[in-house]
Amino acid sequence: MATKTLTPAAERVLDVAGKLFYERGITAVGVEGIAAAAGVTKKTLYDRFGSKAQLVAEYLRRRDRRYREHVEQTLARGRKADRPLLMFDALQSWIERENPRGCAFVNANAELAEPDHPGRAAIAEQKQWQLERLRQLVDEAGVRRPAAVAETLFILLEGATVASTLGVAEKAVRTARRTAAAVLAQAKR
Amino acid sequence: MATKTLTPAAERVLDVAGKLFYERGITAVGVEGIAAAAGVTKKTLYDRFGSKAQLVAEYLRRRDRRYREHVEQTLARGRKADRPLLMFDALQSWIERENPRGCAFVNANAELAEPDHPGRAAIAEQKQWQLERLRQLVDEAGVRRPAAVAETLFILLEGATVASTLGVAEKAVRTARRTAAAVLAQAKR
C-alpha cells in the first residue's frame, strides 16, 4: 500500500489537526494553535502543507482512509450475506471510538461553504465511496434492486449517525440496523 | 400566538443573520458583516441581542419555528393515517426552498462545540420536537410499537437530508419515504 510518506513533524501536525478540527470545528481552530500543540513551527507547517485549506483537505483524506480500514476490517469477519448489516456494526464501533461529535464529513460540509475549497472533494469522495461500497455488498448478498436497497442503507447509516451523536436516540444505530435487516429480508431474491 | 416582538432593526438583523449563518457557516460570519448587511450599527445589534452567541441561539430558534410551521401546514392537508409519510413531503419541499446546504441544526452542531453555548439548547429542542411529533403521528396512525417506528422514521428523515444535500443521492427523500411506507405497512395494527 502506498501510504503517504510524511516527515515526523508533518505527521504530528496531521495528528493534532485531526483531533482539533474534529473536536472544536475547522474554522474555530487556528494554524498557530495546531503548530504549537504539535511542537512545530508555523513555517514548518506551511512548508509541509502550503495552506490551512490544504491541511484541512489532508485531514479529511486521512480520516477517510482510517474509516475505510475500520470498515474493511469489520467486513472481513463475516460472510457475503451478512456484510451489508456489518456496516452498521462498523458504524457503531466507529462512533464509540472516534466519532462522538458526528460524521466529520457532514461537519466539514457545514463549515466549508466555498464551492472550490479543496476539502470539498474529500467530502464527496468519502460519501461516494460509502454508497458504492454498499452497492457492492448488497449486490454480493443477492438482492433485488440492489441500487435502491444500497441507497436505503446509506440513508439509514447517515441518519443513525446524526440521531446517535445528537443525543436524541442513543440506540439509533441498532434501530437502523433492524430496519436494514427488514429491508434486506424483503428484497431477498 | 405570542410572536416575539422585535424592533424593525432587530428584525432585519435576524433576517440577515439567518441567511448568512446558514449559507456561509456560523463561525465564518462576523457580526460586523451582519450589521452592515442589515443596515444597522454594531451597537444596535449588541443592544438588541447582547452577544453573537445569543444571536446565534435566536437564529436557530427562529428557524425551528419556521420549520414547525411548514410541517404543520403540510400535515393539515392529510388525514391521520397518512401524516407520518407527509413528514417526508414536508422535508422535500423544505429542502428545495430553504435547506440546500443541509440541516441548519446538524450544521450548527458541527460548529458549536462548547457544551454551554446557548445555541446548543435550540439544537436539542428542535431534534426532540421532531422525534416527539413523529411519535404522536405514528401513534395516531395506529401502529404497533410506535416509539420504535417513530425512531426509524426520524433516522430516515435525517439520513435523507444528509444524502440529499450532500449531492450523493438527489432522490434520497423519495427513497426514504418508500422505506418509511414499508415500515409503516409492516407495523400496521
Place this chain on the structure above:
DNA sequence: TCCAAGGTATACCGATCGGTTTACCTCGAT
C-alpha cells in the same frame, strides 16, 4: 567535505475578530 532537506526561533504583516464607548439624533407617549 559539503550541501540540501528539514527543522527552530522569532518577528512581522494587514485584516478581521467580538465587543465597548462616546456623542449625538429622532420620535412618540406622558
Place this chain on the structure above:
DNA sequence: ATCGAGGTAAACCGATCGGTATACCTTGGA
C-alpha cells in the same frame, strides 16, 4: 415640554486570524 427608547456614526480595544520573512541550526547522504 420632556424624557426615554431606539437608533446612527465612528473611533477604539486587545486578541487572533492566515500567512510570510529572516537568520540560524542539525543531519544524512553523494
